[in-house]
Amino acid sequence: MKSSGLRINNAxxxxxxxxxxISLFVLEQGRQLGLGSINSPGMGFMMFWLGIxxxxxxxxxxxxxxxxxxxxxxxxxxxxxxxxTLIVIVTFIIYAFAFTRLGFLLSTIPLMLVLLRAIDPVRWxxxxxxxxxxxxxxxxxxERVLQIQLPTGMFEIG
Amino acid sequence: MKRTALALLSAAILAAVAAPAxxxxxxxxxxxxxxxxxxxxxxxxxxxxxxxxxxxxLGQPIIVDNRAGxxxxxxPAQMAATAKPDGYTIAQIPITIFRLPLMQKTTWxxxxxxxxxxxxxxxxxxxxxxxxxxxxTWADVVKFAKANPGKVTYATPGAGTSxxxxxxxxxxxxxxxxxxxxxxxGAETNAAVLGGHTMLQVESSGWKALVDAGKxxxxxIWTAKPSANYPGVPTLQQLGYPFVxxxxxxxxGPKGMDPKIVATIHDAFKKAVDDPAVQATLAxxxxxxxxxxxxxxxxxxxxxxxxESKVVDMLGLKKKE
Amino acid sequence: xxxxxxxxxxxxxxxTPINLLYCFIGVFIGTLVGVLPGIGPVSAMSLxxxxxxxxxxxxxxxxxxxxxxGSMYGGSTTSILVNIPGEATSVVTCLDGHExxxxxxxxxxxxxxxxxxxxxxxxxxxxxxxIAPYLAHFAVAFGPAEMFSLMVLGLVIVTFLTQGSMxxxxxxxxxxxxxxxxxxxxxxxxxxxxxxxxxxxxGIGLVPVVMGLFGVAEVxxxxxQGIKRTVSNADIGSKLPTRDDWKRSKGPIxxxxxxxxxxxxxxxxxxVIAAFASYALEKxxxxxxxxxxxxxxxxxxxxxxxxxxxxxxAFIPLLTLGIPPNVVMALLLGAFVIHNxxxxxxxxxxxxxxFWGVITSMYIGNVMLLVLNLPLIGIWVQLLRLPYNILxxxxxxxxxxxxxxxxNNVFDLYVMIAFGLIGYxxxxxxxxxxxxxxxxVLGSIMENKLRTALIISAGDLTxxxxxxxxxxxxxVAAIMLLMPxxxxxxxxxxxxxxxxxxx
Numbered sequence: 001m002k003s004s005g006l007r008i009n010n011a012x013x014x015x016x017x018x019x020x021x022i023s024l025f026v027l028e029q030g031r032q033l034g035l036g037s038i039n040s041p042g043m044g045f046m047m048f049w050l051g052i053x054x055x056x057x058x059x060x061x062x063x064x065x066x067x068x069x070x071x072x073x074x075x076x077x078x079x080x081x082x083x084x085t086l087i088v089i090v091t092f093i094i095y096a097f098a099f100t101r102l103g104f105l106l107s108t109i110p111l112m113l114v115l116l117r118a119i120d121p122v123r124w125x126x127x128x129x130x131x132x133x134x135x136x137x138x139x140x141x142x143e144r145v146l147q148i149q150l151p152t153g154m155f156e157i158g
Numbered sequence: 159m160k161r162t163a164l165a166l167l168s169a170a171i172l173a174a175v176a177a178p179a180x181x182x183x184x185x186x187x188x189x190x191x192x193x194x195x196x197x198x199x200x201x202x203x204x205x206x207x208x209x210x211x212x213x214x215x216l217g218q219p220i221i222v223d224n225r226a227g228x229x230x231x232x233x234p235a236q237m238a239a240t241a242k243p244d245g246y247t248i249a250q251i252p253i254t255i256f257r258l259p260l261m262q263k264t265t266w267x268x269x270x271x272x273x274x275x276x277x278x279x280x281x282x283x284x285x286x287x288x289x290x291x292x293x294x295t296w297a298d299v300v301k302f303a304k305a306n307p308g309k310v311t312y313a314t315p316g317a318g319t320s321x322x323x324x325x326x327x328x329x330x331x332x333x334x335x336x337x338x339x340x341x342x343x344g345a346e347t348n349a350a351v352l353g354g355h356t357m358l359q360v361e362s363s364g365w366k367a368l369v370d371a372g373k374x375x376x377x378x379i380w381t382a383k384p385s386a387n388y389p390g391v392p393t394l395q396q397l398g399y400p401f402v403x404x405x406x407x408x409x410x411g412p413k414g415m416d417p418k419i420v421a422t423i424h425d426a427f428k429k430a431v432d433d434p435a436v437q438a439t440l441a442x443x444x445x446x447x448x449x450x451x452x453x454x455x456x457x458x459x460x461x462x463x464x465x466e467s468k469v470v471d472m473l474g475l476k477k478k479e
Numbered sequence: 480x481x482x483x484x485x486x487x488x489x490x491x492x493x494x495t496p497i498n499l500l501y502c503f504i505g506v507f508i509g510t511l512v513g514v515l516p517g518i519g520p521v522s523a524m525s526l527x528x529x530x531x532x533x534x535x536x537x538x539x540x541x542x543x544x545x546x547x548x549g550s551m552y553g554g555s556t557t558s559i560l561v562n563i564p565g566e567a568t569s570v571v572t573c574l575d576g577h578e579x580x581x582x583x584x585x586x587x588x589x590x591x592x593x594x595x596x597x598x599x600x601x602x603x604x605x606x607x608x609x610i611a612p613y614l615a616h617f618a619v620a621f622g623p624a625e626m627f628s629l630m631v632l633g634l635v636i637v638t639f640l641t642q643g644s645m646x647x648x649x650x651x652x653x654x655x656x657x658x659x660x661x662x663x664x665x666x667x668x669x670x671x672x673x674x675x676x677x678x679x680x681x682g683i684g685l686v687p688v689v690m691g692l693f694g695v696a697e698v699x700x701x702x703x704q705g706i707k708r709t710v711s712n713a714d715i716g717s718k719l720p721t722r723d724d725w726k727r728s729k730g731p732i733x734x735x736x737x738x739x740x741x742x743x744x745x746x747x748x749x750x751v752i753a754a755f756a757s758y759a760l761e762k763x764x765x766x767x768x769x770x771x772x773x774x775x776x777x778x779x780x781x782x783x784x785x786x787x788x789x790x791x792x793a794f795i796p797l798l799t800l801g802i803p804p805n806v807v808m809a810l811l812l813g814a815f816v817i818h819n820x821x822x823x824x825x826x827x828x829x830x831x832x833x834f835w836g837v838i839t840s841m842y843i844g845n846v847m848l849l850v851l852n853l854p855l856i857g858i859w860v861q862l863l864r865l866p867y868n869i870l871x872x873x874x875x876x877x878x879x880x881x882x883x884x885x886x887n888n889v890f891d892l893y894v895m896i897a898f899g900l901i902g903y904x905x906x907x908x909x910x911x912x913x914x915x916x917x918x919x920v921l922g923s924i925m926e927n928k929l930r931t932a933l934i935i936s937a938g939d940l941t942x943x944x945x946x947x948x949x950x951x952x953x954x955v956a957a958i959m960l961l962m963p964x965x966x967x968x969x970x971x972x973x974x975x976x977x978x979x980x981x982x
Contacts, residue, residue, distance in 0.1 A: 054650060111875075
């Protein structure tokens with residue numbers, strides 16, 4: 001086991017660093033909210049102390065990562081289909097954005113089509129009916145049976 | 159021919175799916191009633207009974223949503239901040255909604271952020287101890303507190319509630335120091351005093367079942383007249399304090415509700431509190447119907463805020479600007 | 480003898496055709512809402528409350544209770560099949576249940592979950608009959624200090640669930656507490672960490688967090704790995720647990736039942752801790768703890784037993800003191816009140832027919848649930864035959880619906896996507912999601928109890944060590960935290976000794 005020293009693409013080190021930043025944020029928020037006194041703790045009391053605990057834990061992780069070999073950031077994604085994951089994430093964000101604007105049906109049917117075709121393409125003869133049938137069925141169950149209102153969007157469909 | 163059929167069909171689908179005109183058909187789905195206390199306390203029980211009766215008149219179920227915390231203000235504050243004023247979200251409005259803004263920074267303005275609907279009823283407050291407590295009467299508590307300042311702990315449903323304010327007024331008059339422990343509501347204060355975690359419980363009549371079963375002892379009640387349910391228990395005035403504390407409450411929605419929707423909900427709740435079955439449930443908890451219509455309720459809110467401002471100032475709890 | 484005659488009386492009430500019907504409707508709806516994410520027993524019970532008014536109080540309450548324990552059965556189904564926990568208590572079922580499904584053992588996992596639930600549910604009912612009156616004190620023995628210490632213990636237990644490093648688990652748990660504190664403060668009603676987003680005044684929703692961290696993150700990881708997990712049809716064949724599965728599960732079911740029953744009595748968070756604690760206990764006791772997290776059936780049987788018997792234990796404070804320990808019990812209390820019955824210490828005396836009728840109906844309801852659920856397993860398992868490229872869009876659609884149905888707010892959709900991403904990235908770095916979820920559920924309760932406890936003790940921190948229950952909880956937590964260090968130290972010493980010998 002070779003000593004790795006300070007390596008900039010050490011994933012563990014980055015993890016520790018990000019956590020450390022978060023803990024500083026939590027600690028500062030706790031301080032701003034007010035610690036109160038020990039016999040009547042304020043709103044920030046718990047957060048302040050949690051920030052300190054988290055800071056300590058993240059520092060230990062960072063130090064450990066320098067002492068021993070951690071995986072590099074690149075190796076975590078090596079040999080994976082990260083592009084496909086990215087497609088799903090981006091599609092999903094666009095979907096959430098379109099959800100209230102276009103309404104449930106007009107946004108969900110295209111979502112299903114994209115997911116079914118863009119990742120590991122499903123035959124059109126299956127993909128098409130499925131992307132229409134599934135959202136319609138769900139729409140019917142929610143809207144009619146359970147009386148949960150789904151967004152109708154600017155065209156007021158669905 | 160085919161084209162008209164298609165047009166008809168699509169028109170029919172559109173008609174079926176288009177949102178119905180809001181105010182006329184209200185309500186078309188269940189209504190959420192936020193009760194800002196944990197389930198099982200007296201408010202919760204009373205509101206469930208009233209809501210059940212009101213839902214019959216509305217033709218839609220009313221779902222009680224317990225959102226406890228912040229002395230009964232977290233629920234209404236969340237409603238004021240996030241709910242649409244469509245009548246499908248309403249909340250019980252405890253007096254702390256008016257009082258807390260006088261004491262500290264809050265997220266709401268009691269006079270601007272709510273659409274008041276109807277005033278409904280009020281509480282009977284009382285002080286209880288566990289049955290095996292050394293405190294047999296209120297005088298025992300005072301004696302102990304004089305000898306041990308700050309040692310007497312009392313559970314309330316939250317800081318700034320009428321229970322807290324009332325107890326501090328009594329303590330100020332006796333010249334004793336007692337420690338308030340804020341919980342979220344009656345179910346929690348019951349558990350706290352039963353488990354021996356606090357010495358006293360100061361709460362509205364959610365303790366009834368436990369007092370009746372002999373698990374808790376009622377030391378005093380804060381109404382003007384002695385309770386019919388507990389004739390032997392002294393009132394504040396009988397103990398020599400010139401006070402009567404109650405805490406009336408009603409319901410409200412977020413600001414900007416359609417007056418037609420307000421009227422629909424108001425009518426349903428009015429009928430509910432007129433219902434003898436509901437009154438019987440309320441009577442069990444020593445609660446009396448204290449109905450005010452929408453306009454009177456709005457006027458009442460202003461009066462309460464003015465009156466509370468004086469009390470809070472007197473106790474030195476007023477917000478520092 | 481007195482007890483027997485009362486039980487017989489109870490059965491006479493529970494076995495009338497109309498009550499049997501209500502019981503069946505209740506457990507059926509319960510199974511349904513348990514399977515559907517986002518729609519929990521609370522919303523189903525609220526909607527059906529008016530229906531219960533039509534019949535006698537017994538029928539209404541029997542049905543409402545049926546929905547509750549029925550949903551406990553259903554909750555594990557989606558955890559096992561698609562890694563989406565229906566509620567906080569079934570988060571832990573995901574850990575090994577979904578692994579088993581990936582290995583083509585969804586049938587045994589579902590079967591064991593149903594059977595463990597049945598056994599635990601039934602034993603809990605018996606416990607409820609015999610010892611309920613004696614346990615009323617136990618429910619209120621947990622004041623603020625005791626609750627805080629129990630929560631600390633709960634969080635320490637969680638760090639044992641995961642396979643990765645304990646430090647990382649503790650970090651995730653701390654982050655979970657912070658997330659749980661978002662929203663209006665429970666004592667002063669002032670906003671915390673809301674960044675002026677009104678949607679955050681309500682706090683962050685549990686459903687979008689869980690759906691994101693488990694459901695969405697799982698899908699993202701699977702897509703990245705390519706479709707390695709096509710389960711061959713032959714593997715799916717066996718629906719029932721094997722003899723070996725049985726042998727492994729006996730102990731966990733027994734221990735899970737006892738643990739769940741007692742923790743279920745404690746108001747607030749007891750049931751959730753029970754499921755996690757059972758998992759941790761089994762992992763500790765196991766001779767092969769390395770199997771946990773990789774499809775160990777004990778990790779399904781124990782927690783499932785625990786959360787079902789917790790559902791039984793939760794009735795104790797309600798029926799004996801009139802204090803509901805959770806929201807579902809509060810709804811039941813509402814049902815009592817609407818029928819003009821006051822639950823509390825006098826219920827058993829004043830309305831024995833109701834008390835014993837409801838309790839015995841739970842016994843019958845559990846039998847119904849088993850009969851209902853075992854055949855369903857065959858159908859659920861068929862779902863996994865779908866190729867993953869068809870299945871995953873359905874899973875994502877399912878999460879969207881669950882999130883939206885629970886809150887009716889598109890903001891939660893963004894929250895879910897954000898937590899999906901967080902879950903995916905933290906998983907990459909070896910941080911697991913389960914500790915975060917439990918801490919998230921317990922965080923705000925824990926903070927509130929800490930502050931209340933300090934007010935009661937007038938700022939005296941020793942209160943956590945002088946109260947016996949609290950002291951026990953904290954000592955166990957401390958031992959558990961330090962224990963992993965001991966073998967490390969010992970090993971180092973041995974290593975040193977070994978090296979000395981060789982040189």
